[in-house]
Amino acid sequence: MTLAVLIVAAGRGTRAGGATAKQWQPLCGRRVIDHTLAAFTGHPAVNRIVVVIHPDDRAQAISLETLGITLVTGGADRAASVRNGLAAVQDCDSVLIHDAARPCVSRAVIDGVINALAHNDGAAPGLAVSDALWLGDGAQVTGTQDREGLFAAQTPQGFGVASITAAHDRYDGPAADDVAVARAVGMRIAITAGSADNLKITTAADFARAARTLEPKMDIRTGNGFDVHAFGPGDHVMLCGVKVPHPQGLVGHSDADVGMHTVTDAIYGALAKGDIGQHFPPTDPQWKGAASDIFLRHAAGLARDMGFEVSNVDCTLICETPKIGPHAGDMQATLADIIGIDPDRVSVKATTSERLGFTGRGEGIACLATATLVKP
Numbered sequence: 001m002t003l004a005v006l007i008v009a010a011g012r013g014t015r016a017g018g019a020t021a022k023q024w025q026p027l028c029g030r031r032v033i034d035h036t037l038a039a040f041t042g043h044p045a046v047n048r049i050v051v052v053i054h055p056d057d058r059a060q061a062i063s064l065e066t067l068g069i070t071l072v073t074g075g076a077d078r079a080a081s082v083r084n085g086l087a088a089v090q091d092c093d094s095v096l097i098h099d100a101a102r103p104c105v106s107r108a109v110i111d112g113v114i115n116a117l118a119h120n121d122g123a124a125p126g127l128a129v130s131d132a133l134w135l136g137d138g139a140q141v142t143g144t145q146d147r148e149g150l151f152a153a154q155t156p157q158g159f160g161v162a163s164i165t166a167a168h169d170r171y172d173g174p175a176a177d178d179v180a181v182a183r184a185v186g187m188r189i190a191i192t193a194g195s196a197d198n199l200k201i202t203t204a205a206d207f208a209r210a211a212r213t214l215e216p217k218m219d220i221r222t223g224n225g226f227d228v229h230a231f232g233p234g235d236h237v238m239l240c241g242v243k244v245p246h247p248q249g250l251v252g253h254s255d256a257d258v259g260m261h262t263v264t265d266a267i268y269g270a271l272a273k274g275d276i277g278q279h280f281p282p283t284d285p286q287w288k289g290a291a292s293d294i295f296l297r298h299a300a301g302l303a304r305d306m307g308f309e310v311s312n313v314d315c316t317l318i319c320e321t322p323k324i325g326p327h328a329g330d331m332q333a334t335l336a337d338i339i340g341i342d343p344d345r346v347s348v349k350a351t352t353s354e355r356l357g358f359t360g361r362g363e364g365i366a367c368l369a370t371a372t373l374v375k376p
Ligand SMILES: Nc1ccn([C@@H]2O[C@H](COP(=O)(O)OP(=O)(O)OP(=O)(O)O)[C@@H](O)[C@H]2O)c(=O)n1
Pocket: 008, 009, 010, 011, 012, 013, 014, 015, 016, 021, 023, 052, 074, 075, 076, 077, 078, 079, 081, 082, 098, 099, 100, 101, 102, 200, 201, 202
C-alpha cells in the first residue's frame, strides 16, 4: 500500500493575524509548517508528501522542494485546496489529509488513523467533548446541548485516494472537513484517538499553547549500580581509579576496581543500556587486566551521545579495610575527570558492615552507586 500525506497550507490565517499566514510564522525556533512536516517526514509508512500552498506563499515554500516535497497551488476554500492536492497523489492508494496549522500532531495520533484505515472507508481522530455545552447569542445562554456522542474533529483524516477523490468530485458547497465530504457519499468513517495536544492554531493565543506542547521536556533519569570483588593476592587495590596500598589485592578480569565498575553500571542503568558485562564481556581476553577507566569513559560517552549530562554520582564503598577517608578526595576528582563533570558533583563515601557478612569478615569489597542523568 502506498500512502500519501496531503498538507493543506493555502489558508490566509486571518483569525490568527500576523504579517504572514499562520503556517509560515515562527514557533519554537522554526516555522509552524516545519513542525507539521516533521511529524510525517520520518514516518516509515509515508511514501509521498504534497503541500498545498497559496500562490502568494511560493517564495516561503520553495525550500520544501529540496526535501522531496511536491508543492501544489490551493483553492478558494479548504475543500478546493484538498481537491487540488488530491490530483497530485492519484498514483497512491491511501492519503492522510492534514492541516498545516496542526503542528503538534503526534506519532500515536497518526498511527491510530493509519491502523484504522486498514478496516474502514476512512478514519480520523476525534476528541470526545468533555465540557458542558450551551447555546448562546453571544452575551446570554439561550439553551443547553447534550454533549453525549459529540466529538471535536481533528486531522489527519485518512481515506482511499480513489474514494475520497470521487467524493470530492461529487460534493457541492462548503465542507468543514474531508469527513463531511466522505460521509456525504455514504463512506463509513472510524473515529480514532485524538489528542488535546493536536490543537489547530486558529487564533494568536494558540501559538503559546502549541509552544508549550512542542518545547522539549527535561528528561531526568536515575540509575543504580552494585558490584562485589573478592580479596586475593596483591599489595594494593584500585578503588575509583586510585591505587590504595593494601596487604591484599582484588580479584577480577580487569583491574577489579569495584568502585569504578559500580559507578559505570549506575550510568548504564540510568540510560537503560544494560550493564558493564554486556558492553565489555568478561569472556573477551582484551579486557584482561584492563584499567577500568575505559568502562566509565564509555558509559559517560554513551550518555553524552544520547544527549544526557551526568548531573551527579554518589558512590558508597562497603569494606572493613582499607580506610577510604584519606583517599576519598582523590577518588572524587578521578571519577569526575573521567566522567567530565565538576568534582563537587561526585560523592565517594564508605561504610563498614559492622563485621557482618562477607565484607565484615574481610573477604572482599562491595559497592553501591547512584547516578542521575539530565537531558535539558
Ligand atoms: N483555502 C484554504 C483554506 C484553508 N486551508 C488550510 O486548511 C487548514 C485549516 O484551516 P483554517 O484553520 O481555517 O485556516 P485558515 O483558513 O488559514 O484560517 P482563517 O479562517 O483564520 O483564515 C489550514 O492549514 C489552512 O492553511 C487551505 O489549504 N486552503
